[in-house]
Amino acid sequence: MKNRFNSHVFLLFSVTLLASSSPEIFARQYSQSGKGKSQKTVVFCLQSIPKGTKIRDQDLQERVIDPSNGPFDAIECRRSANNRIYKEDLQEGQILLKADFDPPLNEKIDAISHRTSKHATFVIAKRKILKGQKVSSADVKQDFGSPLELGSDTIARADFVIGNYAKCDIPSGTKVTKLLIEHR
Incomplete structure (x- = not known):
């Protein structure tokens, strides 16, 4: 019984350590394990970006959060924000929202443009x-x-x-x- 408890504690510690050190690897591994159903990936800025500037991939990072704590209309993939223009100045650490793009991210238009x-x-x-x-x-x-x-x-x-x-x-x-x- 004690051995089983120690393995659970080690697993919890390793998942926490992995999540804090590399959010991208954690999100990929956690979603593949099937345990990530209550998690959500959001995209945030690594540095301040002035209004009207095209957003580059290197300006963004993805992070896994609890969906009850985060915004519901947040962008879930860096690629959907790449080369887009945000309506306002972006601050470091700010989560990107779909409605704040110019033009707004619309699922129907995005599907047609990707096709x-x-x-x-x-x-x-x-x-x-x-x-x-x-x-x-x-x-x-x-x-x-x-x-x-x-x-x-x-x-x-x-x-x-x-x-x-x-x-x-x-x-x-x-x-x-x-x-x-x-x-x-």
């Missing part, structure tokens, strides 16, 4: 293209935007447009679609 890409490419007219005019490289340019703003008829690359003809007048700054271009 496609962070930015979608499309072609816009640099200057006005007249009806029947052959499109040259000087007339169009490739630009980037949100994949949610683009339709299925949007042309992704400028070389798909160059050498074709305009079906109608295309004003400057217009997204070039398949409906505006014809192949002859």
Whole structure:
């Protein structure tokens, strides 16, 4: 019985020591053991970051906490905060919240952007293209935007447009679609 008690005390001591020395290793091992159901991982700042600055991975660290003690809308993974902009100044040790990003972290938008890409490419007219005019490289340019703003008829690359003809007048700054271009 005494031997069993000593092994439990040693296990408790080693888990506490591991958690305090390396939060990432502890979180990984604790969640793999199946005992981490009452634990939550949060992301916090290692140093102060001014408002409007992109957050880098080396500025962040993950820590395992008791979910009853921490914020419910905290970010749980450093990668979701990487290269994002926080709305306010971040202080050293501050836990990052989903709602405080600019734009806010939205699960639906994040899922779509991970499936496609962070930015979608499309072609816009640099200057006005007249009806029947052959499109040259000087007339169009490739630009980037949100994949949610683009339709299925949007042309992704400028070389798909160059050498074709305009079906109608295309004003400057217009997204070039398949409906505006014809192949002859």
